[in-house]
Amino acid sequence: MTGYPVKLYVYDLSRGLARQMSMQFVGKQIDGVWHTSVVFKGVEYYYGAGVQTASPGGTHHGQPLEVVDMGESSLSEDVVLEYLESLKDIYRAENYDLFMHNCNNFSQDLCQFLVGKDIPKHITGLPQEVLNTPFGQMMKPMIEQSLRPITTAPSAPVRASSAMATEPLKTAPEPTAAHRVEYLTSAIELQNIIKNTHCVSVFFTSSTCGPCKIAYPKYDELAERYGDQCTFVKIDINKAYEIAQQWRISATPTFKTFVDGDVIDDWKGASPPTLESNVDMLIQIAYPPHPHQKLSLRLIFHTSNRPITYDRVPPLDKIAAKLKSSGINEKILFEVIDFIKAREAGGAREAPVPNLSVWASFVQGCLSSGTSGESLFPIIDLFRVASKDIRVASWFAEEPTLSTIDKVITYANGDMRPYQVRLVTLQLLCNLFTCHLFLPHLCNELSASVSQLTTNSLLDSNSNVRLAASSLALNFTAYGQKRRIETGEEALGDISIELLVALIEGIERESDSGPTLNRLLTSLGLLLYCVPAESELFEICSGLESVNIIKRKKAVDIADKALCTEVLQLLSIP
Structure with a gap:
C-alpha cells in the first residue's frame, strides 16, 4: 500500500548566531539551535505549548531551514490522531525543557511511530553536546530563559487532513x-x-x-x-x-x-x-432496563474500572549479564534496557524511545532462531516492561500484521514451554490493555491465539500462571462489559464461549489462591452482565451447573462470600 510522505521540518532558532558565536563562547562549532516539527498529511505537528498543530510552514518560526524526507507512512489519520492524543500526557506545556524534553524529543517519538526511523542525531544530540562544555552548563538557565518564549509560543491549530494536500481538513459540522x-x-x-x-x-x-x-x-x-x-x-x-x-x-x-x-x-x-x-x-x-441493572454489584464493578497491569521492573543489570553470557549481545537489547532505566528514573520525558523497528526484528529473530526458553523469558519480560510506555505499545499496535506480538503469543502457546514464558506473555498482554489502539486487535486479529493462551493458562498447574491468566480474563471481560453497555456490541465475539467454559472450570478447580478465585468470579460476572436472556452463555452456565459450583466455592475459606453471592444473583436473573 502506498503511504503518505513524512517530512521533518528543521528550524534554526538562533537565526545563524550559533554558527557565528559558538566557537567564541562554547569553544566548539555549533551550526544552529535546532527546532523540529513533523509534517504528515498536510499538518505540521510540534511540541511547545503542549502538542500543537499548524499548516506546514505556518508556525511562528516561519519557513524551515531544511526539510528532511523521513519516508512514507500508511497509518490512517484516526490512528495517528489517537497516538498524538496519548502523547499529550507526556508532552505537556509545563513539562517543556529546552535541553532535556523538547520539540526534538517529540519529533523523534512521532517519526518512530510513523516510519520507524530516528531523526538526525546531530539534532537530538545537540543539547547534551552544549551541556558537556563548562560554558554551556553555566549559561543553561540564561539560554533556556531567552529561548523558551520562542519555543512555547502558541500557533493557530488545524485539523489533520485525510488527503495528501497541504490544506487543513475540511470537516463536516458536528451534528446539533x-x-x-x-x-x-x-x-x-x-x-x-x-x-x-x-x-x-x-x-x-x-x-x-x-x-x-x-x-x-x-x-x-x-x-x-x-x-x-x-x-x-x-x-x-x-x-x-x-x-x-x-x-x-x-x-x-x-x-x-x-x-x-x-x-x-x-x-x-x-x-x-x-x-x-x-x-x-x-x-x-x-x-x-435489563434485570441485571437493578442489582447491587459493588464488588464485581469495584475491580473493573482499570485494567490490571504488571509494572514490576526486573533486575536489569542481571538480565543484561545473563543474556551476554548466553551469547546474546545485540546493541538494541541494551538500548531497550537503558530506555527502561531512564523511564523508571525520570519518567517519559527523560526516556527517548529506542528504534522499535530494530527491537521488533530482534525479538522476532530470537523467537524463530531456536533461542532457548530460558533466554527468551527475560527478553519477553523486557518487552513487558517497555510496553508500559504508551509510545511503545502504540507503535506495536500499528505494526503490519501485528507480527511481533503475534509471534510472542504463538511461541507461548507452544507445548513444553517454560512456565516463565507463559507467565510474562500473559503479563505483557495485560499491560497492552492500557493502550486503546491495541484493544480492538486483542479482540479481533489476535483473539484466537490470545483466547487459547488465556483458557489453557487458567487451568495451568503453576499458581502464578493461573493468577496472571485470571488477570487477563478480568481485563477482557471488563472491556467487553463496557462496550456492551456503551454501544450494545458484543466486543468479545467468539472468545466469550471459550472463556466462559474455562472460567467455570477454573472456578471449580481453584483451591490454592484467593486472589485468583476472586478474579475468576469477577470475570464471570462481567462476562454475563446484561447479556440478553436468550444468550447461549446462560445455556452453557446451566449445562455446566455453574450455580452449584459457585455455591460450593462459597463455602470454602479462600472465596469471597459476598462476591459469590453477586455472581449467583446474575445467574438467577438472565
Missing part, C-alpha cells in the same frame, strides 16, 4: 440537536415513521404558537440525548393541514409518543419538566 429532529409535512411520511420505527416522539406545533417556543430548547435537548434510540419529529400544523386534520390537533403544543406503532402518551402544554419526564418514561418503556 436540531439535526436530530425531523420536520414533516406529509401524512404518509408520518404514518410510515410511526409504523416502521420502534420509538417515536411527535411535537405538533405552529409558527404562530408562542408557548411552543418555550418547549423548543428542551425538545431539541432531548433529541440530542436520545436521538440514537428514538425518532423525534416536529410538525407545523399551519403547513401540514392534512396531518392536523387526521390527528385532530386542535391546539398547540401537542405531543404524542409511540412504541411499535402504539400510542404511549398524549398531552398538551409547553412545560419543559413535563416534556422531559414523559420522554424519559417513553425511553424506559421502549427500552426496559
